Amino acid sequence: MEKLAKSRFITLEGCEGVGKSTQLKMLKEYLEKTGQPAVFTREPGGTPVAEAIRNILLDKSMEISPSVEAYLFATARVDHIDRVILPAKERGELIICDRYIDSSLAYQGVARELGIDNVLALNSYAVEKCMPDKTIFIDMDPNNSWRKQNGKKILDDRMELESDSFHGKCYEGYKELAKRYPDRIAAIAPNLDKKTTHESILDVLRAGGFIK
């Protein structure tokens, strides 16, 4: 049997409604079916403190400045790293996280215009202790996302309520990050056939020795 990579911290990234949750569900089913245990988690959130911060961040009645927003995401991330990700890494487990540091870099760094390097600096804890071994980026324009194509435009949180131009900037941010970190970030073209996208994700993860 082929040897798996020593560190297996995988993140899934992309704009709103492009199928991240759909793909995570398919990946979870595949891993269960093939007897490969994994820890599934998400950001912002993953711990009680981080979930409480998530509620503030997504609450549409809150007025939050770009800098405070960036610090809140980074703070929630520290708790998540300490309580969930690092312990699982130490146990040698496969960790799959719905959104992580690249969301901060794309949303606060690029779309909120704080700058990628500034947002990296205020995420130094994650940068130094816990960068993903592989990041799957679903490379789809949010203004043409599956959710929008399906006509289901559920505008229920503070981020989703942002303008099309804001979401367009997030997408540009992700594309810039994919160029900046070509070894870590794998851009996956979306496909109307969910199974095709699923297979592409499995290929990337198998090639890196993260799954069998």
Ligand SMILES: Nc1ncnc2c1ncn2[C@@H]1O[C@H](COP(=O)(O)OP(=O)(O)OP(=O)(O)O)[C@@H](O)[C@H]1O
């Ligand atoms: N390949 C696909 N073709 C058509 N529809 C899809 C496809 N993938 C996902 N969808 C649909 O698009 C919608 C959004 O998908 P999903 O919730 O997985 O996106 P998401 O990236 O997790 O969104 P969010 O950023 O809000 O968490 C869902 O209704 C889902 O069923």
Ligand SMILES: [Mg+2]
């Ligand atoms: Mg989702």
